[in-house]
Amino acid sequence: MIDRLFGDLTRAGLAALAAFVLLLLVLPGFATGYILSVTTIILYLAFVGQAWNLMLGFAGLLSIGHALFMGIGAYASAYLFARHGLPPIVGLIVGGGLAVAVGAAISALAFRFAIGGVYFALLTIAFAEFTRIMVDHARFLGGTEGLFLPVSAESRQGFDLFHLRGRPEMFYYVIMLLCLGAHALCRWLLTSRAGYYWRAVRDNPQAAEALGVNIFRYRMYAVMVSSGMAATAGVFYAFFYNNLFPEQIFSVERSIEMTLAPIVGGVGTLFGPIFGAFVLTPLGEVLTWAIEWLQHEEIIGKQVKVDGVKLLFWGIAVAAIVLLQPRGLWPWACKRLGLIRAPEDREEGR
Amino acid sequence: MERLSSRTSRRSVLAGGAAAIATSIAPFSIGRAQASKLKVGVLLPRSGPQAQIGIDCQRGADVAINVLKAKGFPELEFVLGDTETNPQIARAQAEKLIDQGIHVLTGCFDSGQTLAAAQVCEQKGIPLVVNIAAVPSLTDQGYKTVFRNFPTGPMIATDAFQLQKELYTAAGKAPKTVVMIHANDTFGASQADAAFGLLPKMDMPYTFVERISYDPTARDLSAEIRKGKGTNADAVWFISRLNDAMALCREMVKQRWEPMGILSSGPGWYEGQFLQNLGKHGDDVVSFIPWYDPNKAMSKAMTAEFTKQFPNLQLNTNHAHTFEALLIASDAYKRAGATDPAKLIEALQKTDIKDNVTVGPGVKFNEKGQNTATRCSAIQNRGGKTPTIFPAAAAEVKPTWPMRGWDKRA
């Protein structure tokens, strides 16, 4: 089993993965609240990034409306908890189920009508935006006034996993386990029939079909798994932030946010989305420090807005990554550091 | 788009990037033990769509630091944070500020972002003095460390009705029908709900003929105005944001809609940008909003300092309420005599400030941390200025009502 899942890693790769997991496990022991909070966000982005990557990277389906599925999970679980007192596991089942059903319905329509590529992406945006406006008007979900999850000061200090009420450390461990779980799931899927079929359909649907792959069905599977994962992220989001506003949850920005880490890390790679998330967020921090230092040294004027400059360089940095490493940073890093075995060396591990 | 920016404290900037990392990783208790000044985290949307408001609020804080020092309050030290108009970032930034050793947090203008920061403050036991945020749940959710000296949406609506009555009595002319046009966002929808719920109890001379909600992200607002004009209501009541307010007002002129008056109970219609861009067409609008009382002693000091620092700007509620949030924090520190957050919270609960800047008898918090006595003002746009017309105690000029026609303005 280990071989099948991690057969692609070299000794160095396995050691790096183990060290990474170990670091994540012990982080709350010494990190400040801020570091923990940022790492929670990074892990959340790594988790949704993996969900999104599963669709584009594995099955070749570009979605720019993934906030829809995340939002369905968030709103369903928040609604059931806030209005009916049902625990998040119920929300996960209902919200996840709903997201999977919506994902299946959208993709069934799209594939039935042979919508592909950019058009499929725009279809996902259209559905996400449509849903945002509908939730804006859904009084039972709080509309634009927001949906709030009840939380008491005592429960904030606790560790109630069943109700997802507790300290930031608890949420950190929950999202960390979800993130690692998603990674294991992706590894398992990629080495199973679905993984082979997805990649075949991604590379050449016509040839895949001639080899007996029901491309409609396998594309649907990809969308369904991905939307279910995104909905899971939504449940986490709802219980972590406790306040939901449609324009925050369903916005195009949120959908785009999900795509950045996997694209920068490496679309279609297993670890790329996680790597991308751990690169992008600190990149913003480093840029801020650099600019503030430059301002302090009076190399650039104080009147220059830090945020504008930061995002300017951030945009340029991302563009540079696309131009220089179009396959993402992770494959490049792997090659440099020798973390991944070349296909011909994998046999020996078996 | 994940962006985790921050403004590190001035001190950490001095030490450069490496030290900034060290500061943010170091346990926050060390930073706190060394402090002699009260370290106040000022968390505002300094970038993103609300950037202009966040930057505006900061001006109130910059004014407060000098005025409070002159008035003999203990010295403040600011640690600035940026929410980037995103609750997710607001939460992380609140954590960061607390790690940097702040004793009290103030902010965050927007309800969603303030709620996110409130959760962190609650968990860490750090007091949060809200400058601006009207969502009722902020003080209804049972936070023990949240203090708000800003009226909730329903309070603003109630005051708007009462101030309107004063206006109509003074002017001797009242509308029979009013159309409500509001942004379908958190602030707009909750206040519109409150207004429609309250109207029957308020004994008003008019009824609402229609409630028109619009999407604040819409690119074009001509249909909204056409629909409003089509109701033939005597007056129109807007709850909007700045950019929509400008678009809506311009559409009213274009579509030649001249009701008895334009009422507003939200941001936008009185802000400097609005007055500047609309010119004479922005005149005569009456806004019912939390405001400063120009006749109070503290307000005079604030106004003087503000004019000194920002000679080209108009003092507004963003400045006044941020100023007052710092006044409240400073006052609590003075009485607590310590920077220990628990003692500060205790002192904040016992706040009783009479010499303040906003309208009403002063600052006092109920058991939920809400100042229920804070009141709104009615202000009217006059040639680029926004004098108070009601309540009488705070009034600077007499009202113009009904408003002048679009082509009858000099």
Next chain:
Amino acid sequence: MDTVTLLNVLVAGLLTGCVYGLSALGLSVIFGVIRIVNFAHGEILVVGMFMALVLFRWIGLDPLLSIPVVAAVLFAFGYLLQASVIQRVAHLPEHMQFLLLAAIAIAMVSGCLIVFGPDAQNVQLDYALDSFAVGGLIIDKTRAYAAVAAVALAAALLAFFRFSGTGRAIRACADNYLGAQVVGLNVSRLYAFTFGIGSACIGAAGCIILLLVDVHPYLAPGYTLLAFVVVIIGGMGSLFGALLGGILIGVAEALAAEMIQPSLKSAFSFALLILVLLFRPQGLLGKAGR
């Protein structure tokens, strides 16, 4: 609804729709030829608006008169952007192009933020608030100008692609990339030229829209999304399709606002988009067979 109201709604929807179409023409030009979905569309529009604003503040130039200047500058910008950057991702999958353009868009918005600040700014012109009144019908003057400009611009572009040598060469590239190469057309130069034309077109639209809308950096993403909706409904690559798409959305939104609730009006444009994508994915006036 009485006849006058209905007429007002329809006329206003039509004019607003023309403005929508105008704002989307450039996207259609670029996609129609280069097959690149320009995710920085709204950002280029906002840059155009800011340029017109600067010209107005600086030398008091009416935004309508600044069109040639803004269009020329943005033509150069578009030409260089395609020739130096976008050309290099032409062979990459769609999502990489999307990310590259989204990153460029972020950089452009930030640049505007640094230079112009976050405030909404506008030009104050005497005629900007004027309207014609014909009986009970009120026609917004600037929107009427914008509508005329939109049709004129679309016609000019169409004439360019139909009758000029360069325009015909560009069409040849769009129809048959390999064939164009075989007959010796310099395809990458023509692509750069097309991106330039598209950008110039966006710049012209920006000048006109500045009469209607206050410009601020965060305006951009909304216009990008709007342009997508308009162009897909009308047909990617079709110039009059963009106008038709704009008008359909404008009228649909105006009717929805009047009869239902304005805050729901964009739901109708997205519903329209979904229907078109499903039943006529090439758009109403687009060519079949993607």
Next chain:
Amino acid sequence: MSTLLDVAGVGKSFKGLRAVHDVSFQVSEKEIFALIGPNGAGKTTTFNLIAGAIRTDTGGIRFAGRDIVGLRPDQICDAGIGRTFQIVMPFPDLTVLENVMVGALHGETDVAAARRRALDCLALLELDTRRHVYAANLTLPDRKRLEVARALATRPRLLLLDEVMAGLRPTETDRMVAILKRLRAETGLTILLIEHVMRAVMALSDRVLVLHHGERIAEGTPEEVTADPAVLECYLGSAPV
């Protein structure tokens, strides 16, 4: 020998252009049957009709007694027809082994079994030394063999081979011929092939069908059709009518 594939009067037009018109033929079990004809004769269209890639306008196609018109390509693969593409279509970002595993997963219940089967097919096509190369990096002859290996891995009863010898050197062609003959002998596979390389056609085929302008002009053993004047005419340029 029983008939495995029965093509009866199929026709297909594209925008009024007749690509295939009223073509009929039968392929018996374990037979190697060749379709030949000049470019544009409708051979590949006929293949695509059988494989379900495009739908017939007229006529019927029965495979093992079952009507397969209107089935999707994957259903036709399920029915037992494997195919290759004239313009090779490897999965470029998959290794050679993974490419063949996609085919092998059809009909195998688990990945390990598919892997074993894929290795067998690669050995048969003499591609096993290249199994860890990404398909994008293969030479053309190797890609041609990869196409065959992949189709073969789906365990078809009928294999449709579309110009798999094109571009191969004579020695490679002979190797491929030997491989296909061995396949038939060992597994009882039926093969329908389109081929321009007459050397291969003559060596392999039991029967040959000649198409010209979408119509059938001759059918018989390789020797018979090469002697047919109509065939010679269509290949060597038409005599004045």
